[in-house]
Amino acid sequence: MKLALIHATTTALDPIVRAFYEAGNEVELLHFMDTGLLSMMEEYGSLTPEIIQRFSLLVNLAAQSDVNCIQLTCSAFNNVTNILQPLYPIKLFRSDEAMLDEALAYERIGLVSTVRETPIALMSYLREKNPSVKVKSLVEPGLIHLLFQGKKDQHDEQVMKMVHKLEGEVDAIVLSQYSMEHIADQVHSSVPILTAPRASAKRCLTYLKTMCSP
Structure with missing residues (x-):
């Protein structure tokens, strides 16, 4: 295969x-x-x-x-x-479809994104599957470029701040880019952290x- x-x-x-x-x-x-x-x-x-x-x-x-x-x-x-x-x-x-299908088990979903256009694609899928789903999105456009510049620690710190900002407002948090997958193992959150890979x-x-x- x-x-x-x-x-x-x-x-x-x-x-x-x-x-x-x-x-x-x-x-x-x-x-x-x-x-x-x-x-x-x-x-x-x-x-x-x-x-x-x-x-x-x-x-x-x-x-x-x-x-x-x-x-x-x-x-x-x-x-x-x-x-x-x-x-x-x-x-x-x-x-992201497998990850978002998991996210749809929750009533309130938080999206953390580092590319401006990403939330548009994710929210269209979520709302197509469940028009009444509640989505709260935080995006820092261009933050992914810190990884391209070798500034991983700075990137990770900013993403974790976004995660903590959403806590208490949502039932699960989606890390929207594959580039953030490793952060799920670093951040301590009171709600599930979902990643796509x-x-x-x-x-x-x-x-x-x-x-x-x-």
Whole structure:
């Protein structure tokens, strides 16, 4: 079995690879990346035709690589799956859908994001599944760039402050980017902290086992 991972940032690589390893590395992972996509999203602020066309180049490459499914790892681009899925027979998984399905078990959900466009994609999914869901979002646009600059401690400190700010106002907190996954093991919170890599890996493997079983 082979699975394609589509990345818009290098910070997603380690969390998702580690998640598949921990879940039982029964699948070959192929990586497709375009780090220019995030800059385009930050510039345009939404999924423009130019972004969709450029993103589709990665999906085309993945689809031509004899993979069994495709997993996105950058939450800001999740809504592109609604646009591109009808064009491909291969299943495209959003980066966050498994995690958000877990979050929907809670009445009040907090979102912590470090890319401005991410909450839009996450909230559209949550409200499509449950129009009455209560969502409180905190976002620090561009904070993810601290990781690109090697300022991990500064990044983590700011994210943990956002987590603590949401405590008491929500029943669960979602760390929206794969790049924040490691913080779930560092922060002490009174409510559950949900992250996407492990949930995504588990869902992908379950799908592949079902699809490829005799």
